[in-house]
Amino acid sequence: MTAARLFLWIFSARRALLGALLSLAVGVAACELAIPWLLQEAVDVALGHGAPSSLNRIGGMMIAVICGLYVVHCLLLRVEARVLYEGIFRLRQRLYTHLLSQPLAFFSRKRTGELVHRVVSDTSVFEDNAVYLFSDLPFELLTGAGVVTLMALTDVRLAVIVVFFLMVASLVSAYVGRPLPTLRKSLQTVGAAFTARLQEALSGIRTVKSFGRERHEIARLDEENRRFLDLDLKEGRVEAFLLPVFDLMELLGVVLVVWYGAHLMIENRITAGGLVAFLAYMEILAGPVSRADSYYRHFQHCRAVSERLASFLSESEVLPARPAPMLPAGAATEPSSIIFDQVSLTYPGSERPAIDRVSLAIRPGEMVAIVGRNGAGKSTLMDLLLRFYDPTSGRIVIGGSDLRTWDVDQWRETVGIMTQEVFLFHATIEENIAYGRLAASAAEIEACSLEAGLGGLLKRLPTGLQTVVGDRGNRLSGGERQRIALARLFLKNPKVLILDEPTTHLDGEALRDVAQTMVRLSAGRTTFLIAHRPEIICLASRVVLLDNGRVVAEGTHEALFASEPLYASLLASWARDRTRRKREGGEVAGAGVA
Template sequence: MPTAPRRAPSAGIHPDPSKSWLRRAWPLLRAHRLMLITSLALSFVGLIVQVQIPNLIRIGIDRALVAHTEPLATYVWLIAALALVQGVINYLARLYLLRTAYELEYDLRNVVFGHLMRMSYGFYDRVQSGELMSRATSDIRAVQMYLTFGPSILVQCMIAVIAFGLMVSINPILAVVAMATMPAIAVLGVRMRKAIFPVSWLIQSRLAGVATVVDENIQGVRIVKAFAGEQGQVDTLARAADRVRWAYTADAKLRSRWIPVMDNLPRIGLALVLLVGGLMVLRGQATVGTVVAFNSYVLMLQPPFRMLGMIIMMGQRAAASSQRIYEILDTKADITDRSETATPSPRGELHLRHVHFVYPDGTTALDGLDLHIHPGETIALVGATGAGKSTVGRLAARFYDVTEGQILLDGVDVRDYPLATLRDRVGIVPDEPFLFSVSLHENIAFGRPEATRAQVEAAALAAGADAFIRDLPDGYDTVVGERGYTLSGGQRQRVAIARALLVNPPVLILDDATSAVDVRVEHEIHESLRTLMTGRTTIVVAHRLATIGLADRVVLIDGGRVVADGTHAALLATSPLYAQVLATVSEEEPVA
């Protein structure tokens, strides 16, 4: 079923890290300001309606119940009508506020996820996936809550200003008495803000630690079970959860110290109003209706004071979360399009000139490697584990940039190709294929979503996957489990090969891509690959003699350099190291 095109985010985060977190988030709010302002305006109107109700109660009591000058029913209907109007206004205000919240969250999630998709391999070598998941979920929600509900709560708090204005117009003395606790609440709010911020940061950080443990265990559940490590991992999670519990306990202690005080200060104002107002009524300086109305106003002020404490805590949590999000957004991708150089017609010539490469963790993979692969040639890269064979493919596809030296594709430095163009021209099948939790058709067509069913089937047939796919209950529409684990290792590899073949790249890199299939299936795949390799430059990272037999020539790598180059027979006769490497590999079948 065709899906609707994704709507691009309305705005992003301001790139200047020197700005405050709120100023950096301002472009997001500005993009949805119309809806947010409408919600806030309606909330404000609702407040004006709300504060009229106690005033009507005052007038009704004084005129209908005490003086008997007007009918009581008039005020009952007026109050009921105001309550109905307020309900409609609050409904609309809430509707627009929630729509703003969802739009903000949509934009922020897309901004963060889009940035993550642009990050290079080296970034994911350094960062834990659980940490990224936490920042892309709970941290985003904390920021969204504050950006939308924060302004709404501030507007709600304005009821105190409106109510105070009305109270002053009715009885200035009682108004001052009712608001006597406000300065104390302001001071407590500032102190509470300073106390909560460090704990808010700690909570978010430790929640990310729990997410990392859970994510790693879900992805590695087969290893955990294979080594009976369930209890050990439960203990690891328990330790991470204990750290979260400690942070939450510290947060609860702070809340229990500050929130009750902020909640109860308005009640002190209520007691003062009853005391002073009662004395004024006894002396004839105020009416009973006035005291009742002021009691209602003081009760009306309690929720804003509680929300004031809430907004302080939300602000601290959002500030901590925003900094964690900005850490990701401020990280620049190592691999980017550095130019718009015109690319030549694809021929598939690959030339590595004195290439040095060191992984981010400091491991030297290539140390002055020189290799020239002619268009349409198939070579096998052979070497001991850690010799740098797989690194050649990763650099050719520019998953990483060379530390020194140069890699040329059709005479142009791979760094001068737009990344999308380069990845179209250099296809790679990794030794550990990854499948998405979608249909097999969608997995194979991942690089060419517009491909027809016939094209997908042709690629699967060439990769030796068509037969087992057709045996599945839903054929090509079968949805595979997470990471493709409902298929065998060999089946996943064949699907990954089909995915690469469908793109039809002029350079194809098979990184030990048939290691998980048996000899018979491997032979079938090789027979298909022989035809598909014709006219296509192919690099085969080989561990089996049968795979080496696909190559026109064999390149032996040791210590990050090419130490021998020639046919299998020539190297076997002249290179003791080559024979030694092959001796460590089981010979499933003779070389063709």
């Protein structure tokens, strides 16, 4: 999509309103242009070129035109506002819809701050500049065309002088302002990088402060800020040449018109009223002419931002779809068998596969533990199951159908996931639980919260389920966040569960409580359990050992511990790490609101 097509798309949805906008702009311009003509008539009558009795009629017409101008101008501004802000609404909606529709691979290549900058800051810049183009420019273009026409009817030579100066001023401004679009585009790019850098520093503020790296982060932000300064100064130098051009041309034009018009009056080729009208038209034209450089800058701002937004909207990644978008029969009500058939995945730009010819068969309702060292491919295998990515080769079969033939949204409705880093929104406990099923009733949410073991917490909190959890749930302990995540899964009632290291940050009573809740949650559901603690692994009926993206062994926990040195070594290593963290006080307890 080009910038021009994007601009047309934004404002072309309400064509009837655009027609009304143009009609009202014509009406306002006509009222504006009628005033100098009436002035000409009044001056000529006063100087003896007409019946004195007509002065009252002319005065009444002036008052009527001024009242009409007020009414039509009010209507014009209302229509302008609707056209502009509905267009901005459509643009913003298209941006965040496009963003949230991208697959996970898209976000792994982009910085969150830059994406937020596109949707929020770029749209705001576009709106701030488009409002000037829509609020005044159509009217002033029509007014300018009308003024030049009436000037030509009054005296062609005077009109030629004015048009000549306008053309010269436009050409000079276009030449001087050539660097502005590039500078504006660069400013938006730097702004996106600055936003990303600042968001990164704020998101990791705990790490920044614990390492005492505030000065380092400030220096990195200073570097981006200095790029802002350099570009702003370059833009300022261009505008310093551009802004005085129209002022100079306006003054020269007025001087020449008065000088030449006075000669025409002496030669009786124009009346005094005609010269007054001409000067009034010059005064009307002076406004648009003096603001032409401003409109040009606003246009260049819009053009630069439109190019960036059009480029952003052209970036699209879509998971390939095959026919048969319907959910296989019975899949929505019964747990299905899941088969990984020689599945491999190699990330773009990587030479080594993250998943290498994995073959697994999971029975309906079975709980399988996926175990392996960091980077073995455990979470990647689950990403494939969630269809965040498609396999490079091989296939995943769900209930007898290739996963790629399922509708992605329908499939993800049947799957529930809980990770070690639970994400909670800055909202109430009730709203965070309801994220599992948005249409759930208050009674269902409360029942699921109790099922997940949140009863004690809710009793301690004065507002219970209506308690706001803070940014990312920072007012709650690790164990409490995990229980909310479990309540969310109880409410969703999925047929396939993915529990990805759900107890990593827990110990003691919090660990036991969450483990018991996990057992209740997984009953009757096909469950994948990524874990490293023996007490959690033992919950599964089968253990699959991954290494370097391959299945190296599978069996019960006891069998693998006795027969697989790698498995025994991993458990021993994790036990040592756990003991060390406990000595250092690194484990997170499951107690109360922070």
